[in-house]
Structure formats: structure tokens, C-alpha cells
Amino acid sequence: MKSLKKISQRTEFQVYPPRRATRPWGVIALSCMALFTVILYLYWPALNGHFIFDDTAFPFCTPVRHSPLAKWISTVGVRPVLVVSYWLNYHFWGESPFSFHFANVVIHFVNSALVFLVLRRLLQKAGWAGRKPQLASAVGALIFAIHPLQTESVSYVAGRSESLASFFLLLAYAIFLYRRQEAISWGESLLVLALFAMGVKTKENAVSLAPVLLLTDLFWPVAFSLRGVKRNWRLYGLMIPGVAVAGVLVFRMLAAAHSAGFSAASFKWYQYAFTEARAIFAYIRMAIWPAGLSLDHDFATSHTIWENGALWWILL
Secondary structure: OHHHHHHHHHOOOOOOOOOOOOOOHHHHHHHHHHHHHHHHHHHHHHHOOOOOHHHHHOHHHOHHHHOOHHHHHHHHOOOHHHHHHHHHHHHHHOOOHHHHHHHHHHHHHHHHHHHHHHHHHHHHHOOOOOOHHHHHHHHHHHHHHHOHHHHHHHHOHHHHHHHHHHHHHHHHHHHHHOOOOOOOOHHHHHHHHHHHHHHHOOOHHHHHHHHHHHHHHHHOOOOOOOHHHHHOHHHHHHHHHHHHHHHHHHHHHHHOOOOOOOOOOOOOHHHHHHHHHHHHHHHHHHHHOOOOOOOOOOOOOOOOOOHHHHHHHHHO
């Protein structure tokens, strides 16, 4: 015992603090560079493309381009955030189509990175462990980046409304998923809603973020559970009046549009809905098998819920 005491007195034990997990920043940087290179290679032919179709109706192609930002926004009348992005393009880089196309490519790259973050978090919440979430999310982000369905929103300057709205939605969704606590804070809720509003002011279909958030809490990671909704009551309490206002504004915009069946005497809004229920599945098919993307698809009108099997497609 005396010898053990002497040994213990002579021996000093150095206690080191636990090592923090280091993030592979080099791998992240190389992955981002590789992803951007792939996207740039795919869309390089479009960078030198001209302004076409709806592009020519925007202020950067009209005499209004020399006017202040307020004049740009008032001229277009809708989607002010989208118009601001065009104004920034013109203000800093001039009227060359190259800068407009390059900005679209950058937005698409950032969206692809956000898709990776969203998928990674969802898979982690589903219980995936180790490197599986990273690998699966990387595959998903790559598919998103190179899928032919993205061509119009990236190559077509006017298509920026889709990609820029998606940027705000994906960023808001990522903040929602990566919140610091299980229950979202007031600050995080306000940030999500601010991005949500900017998405709607970029393109009206961004209102779809509301059900995405709700369905996430209802089904992820535990299906048919109200715990997530109750936990995030701050967000939904703030979101309900905003979504109601956004819904009214979107409906008013559609009521004045000539492409959605609201203003056409021979094509009512509900007939548009009956027909669109069939068209949705054509888009799903093109997402799985991307053929016929450059066609202007013709769908026979479903004037009633029975015509052309509209009821079946609505139920499906």
C-alpha cells in the first residue's frame, strides 16, 4: 500500500478537454466548387443567349431601364422582389444579357446547396445516422442541379421568378429545420415569415410554403402527430393572418389574369381547376422521365367534373 501511495504521488494525470468535432471545410469547399462547375458547364451555352419572349417586356429591355427603381416596380406592377433583382443586374452590370443569365446560374447553384441542407436535416430527423444522410443528400442535390426540368428557370431570364422564389422558400425552410431549439423562437419565426413574404413577392406560388411547414410538423419525424404544430405555435400564430392576406392578394391577381380562366367567358375558373388536376400528373411524369419538356402541351378542357376523367385525377 505504501508503494502504491508513493507511485500515485509521483504520477501526474493530465486531463485534456474533449476534442471538438471539426468540420471538413476543405471537403465542403471542394464539393461546392465541383457542383458549381457542373452547373456552369451545363448552362454555359445559355450565358450568351439573347433576351427572348417575356424578357422583352421587362424594364431592362424598354426605355424604362434608365429610370429609378420605383419606376421599374410601378411599370411591372407585380412581383417587386423579382423586379429589384433585375434592377440590381442592370444597375451594376449594364444591359448585357450575360449578367442576367449568370445571375440565374448563381441562384440555381445556391438553391442546389440549400436542397442538400434541407434533405440532410430531414433524413437526420428520420433517424439516418453516420454518413448516409450526407451521401443521400448529395445525390438529391445533384439531381436537382442537373435535372432538365430546371432548364427554363435557369436559361430563361424571365424564368428567374421560379428560381428566385425557390431560393426564398428553401432558405426559409432550412431556417425552420435548423432552428436552435425544438420549439421555434419568435426571432426565427419572424425571419421565416419575412423570407416567406419575399418569396410570394417574387412569384405567387411561393404561398405553398405554408402547407409545406405544416405537413413537416404533422408527418416528420412522427406521422400524424400534432406535437410539432403545438411546439411551433409561435410560427403558426404569426403565419395564419399573413397567409390569409397573401391568399386574397393572389386571388385578386388571378382574377385579373387572362391565363387562369378567371377572365375568359368560355373557360371558367373551376373548369381550369378540373383541367389542371390532370396537368399536374403530366409534370410529375416529366420529373421522373424528362421527355417532351420543350412542347406546349395541349389538354382538352374538362368543362365538368366528369369530362376527361377529371374527378379521378382530382381524387388521385
